[in-house]
Amino acid sequence: LQKELLKYKQEARNLQGIKDALQQRLIQQDAAVLQLKQELLRANMDKEELHNQNADLQRKVEERNRLLAEYKKELCQKDRHLQQQQSKLDEMLRQLSEASYQQVDLERELEHKEALLAHCMKREAEE
Numbered sequence: 001l002q003k004e005l006l007k008y009k010q011e012a013r014n015l016q017g018i019k020d021a022l023q024q025r026l027i028q029q030d031a032a033v034l035q036l037k038q039e040l041l042r043a044n045m046d047k048e049e050l051h052n053q054n055a056d057l058q059r060k061v062e063e064r065n066r067l068l069a070e071y072k073k074e075l076c077q078k079d080r081h082l083q084q085q086q087s088k089l090d091e092m093l094r095q096l097s098e099a100s101y102q103q104v105d106l107e108r109e110l111e112h113k114e115a116l117l118a119h120c121m122k123r124e125a126e127e
Helices: 002-126
Strands: none
Touching: none
C-alpha cells in the first residue's frame, strides 16, 4: 500500500507540475491576448483618426475645387470684359486715326483757302 501511495503521490506531484505549467502558459496567453486587444484598439483608433482626417481633407479639396470653379468663372467674365474693352479701344483708335486724316485734309484745305484768300487780297490791293 505504501508503494502504491508513493506512486500516487508521485503521480499527483507530476499532475500538479503539469497543472502549474499549463496555468503559467494560460497566464502568458492571456497576457498576449490582452496585448493584442490593446494593439487592435490602438489600430482601430488610428484607423478612425485617419478616416476623420481623410474626410476633412476631402471636404477641403471640395471647397478648394468650388473656389477654383468660381475663380475660373470670374476669370472668364474678366476676359470677356477685357475683350470688349479691347474692341472699344480698337474702334476708338480707328476713329481717332480717321479724325486725324480728316484733320490733315482740313488743314490742307484751310492752307489752300488761306493761300487763295491771300492771293485774292493781293489782287484786290493791286487793283
